[in-house]
Amino acid sequence: SAVLPIATVGEKILAQHAQAVTVFDVSIQSLADDMLTTMLAANGVGIAAPQVFSSAAMFIMASRPNPRYPDAPNMRPVVVINPRILETSTQMELAEEGCLSIPDQRVKIWRHAQIKVQYHDLNGNLISDILVGFVARIFQHEFDHIQGITLLERSN
Ligand SMILES: O=C(NO)N[C@@H](Cc1ccccc1)C(=O)O
Ligand SMILES: [Zn+2]
Numbered sequence: 357s358a359v360l361p362i363a364t365v366g367e368k369i370l371a372q373h374a375q376a377v378t379v380f381d382v383s384i385q386s387l388a389d390d391m392l393t394t395m396l397a398a399n400g401v402g403i404a405a406p407q408v409f410s411s412a413a414m415f416i417m418a419s420r421p422n423p424r425y426p427d428a429p430n431m432r433p434v435v436v437i438n439p440r441i442l443e444t445s446t447q448m449e450l451a452e453e454g455c456l457s458i459p460d461q462r463v464k465i466w467r468h469a470q471i472k473v474q475y476h477d478l479n480g481n482l483i484s485d486i487l488v489g490f491v492a493r494i495f496q497h498e499f500d501h502i503q504g505i506t507l508l509e510r511s512n
Pocket of ligand 1: 400401402403404424452453455456457494497498
């Protein structure tokens, strides 16, 4: 697996809508592997394909305590393909977020406290889940990237 270059804000790929994944083959598996390696090298807790110059509707959520987020909950990395947000709570939470494409910045962002999501896993299986707290926040942040939205368009 490789550490890939990360697009920084201003790169047009970050403003594009990513394309749905239709073939669950070795190329998507190796992209997911490289995204995880790239995210870990940057002490990230999530990363979306457009950030590594691939306009695919795919991201990784991998919260764990690290120097950038010492209080982050521990979870096994999850590969999310063709994400959908089916339901959102009215309750919102405000917290600071960073973005690997906007180095050395933290922005306070309102996010839904709880979301019902649906996505495909690397084998093409359809997964439904309900997310809360920091993991729900990461999902919403990465989902924005798939729509070509970054923190700068959301900051209050
Ligand atoms: O830039 C990304 N992902 O796109 N990575 C962010 C993910 C993130 C999302 C929400 C709250 C905190 C952190 C990071 O700092 O690891
Ligand atoms: Zn980001």
